[in-house]
Amino acid sequence: MTRDKNLTGFLEFVYEFYKTMKAHEITLVYEGEITHQITKAFTSLTGSNMSKEMESDNVQRKVFHVMVECLQNISKHADTFAKNDFLYSGRGIFLVSKAKEEYNVTTGNVIDNNKIEEITSLLEQINSLNKEGLKELYKNQMKEGRLSEKGGAGLGFIDIARKTGKKLIYDFHPVSETASFFLLTSTISRTL
């Protein structure tokens, strides 16, 4: 066996990475461009895993809903930066983890800092509303909103909150003077 020091270090990292994934019960992780094909592949993969594990139809439907909206959020809203900035351009990280009581769907993508305020106020508004309030907000947005050029209806976050019945957990980490990494976790109870 060739003992390349760099390679050995890398393989150790991969093993640590694997153990970390197991410890956090991550069943799916992806970093890169989110396309429609990726969305279809991930939802179908997760769907067949849930069927195998005899998850209820209700839980399967909710996980499917949340995954689609999260993936489409990245594909429609992740900001594209300079092409050579391969770390951030129009891409994102997508994770699904499964715990005893719940599924967590987490996304992370780079956004322009000037969007932080708008996203924060929308998420805070959603988190402050009860079931009825969310329903009204959804109906109003559906009536008054317009589909954006990329086909976004501005309904994704509201829909996730309604389908899961849980607060949306989010965070921003600065990546440069003008951009931040936006993280969002949605939780779907397995005992619906």
Next chain:
Amino acid sequence: MEPIKIKGTDDTPEIMLDAGNDVFEISGRSLPEDVTSFFEPVINWLDEYAENPKPKTEFVFKLTYFNTASSKVLLDILMKLEDISSSGKEVIVKWHYPEDDEDMKEAGEEYADIVDVEFDQLSY
């Protein structure tokens, strides 16, 4: 009017619009890659149909899943039906939902609240 017949796929619904045979139906799953262009022929067809609708239009929705972008377009379709209804023609929306799917049932109730059209909720 030329009927529209679009076969369903795993991300686009089946669509049957055939005024001659009184068939108006959208069914299956809806998360098209480009919602606007997928539904454009449907909206155009309805615009044309609205100019000379039949005395009675029974429009069937039998969806198992739709994403939020599709929900907006479904409202646009329902608003066209509302226009036909308010012009004095009879319009009935038949909203089918899987019997264990509360969210799909509720989605139908919400549309019924928003648009002024007769709505029948049917579980299957």
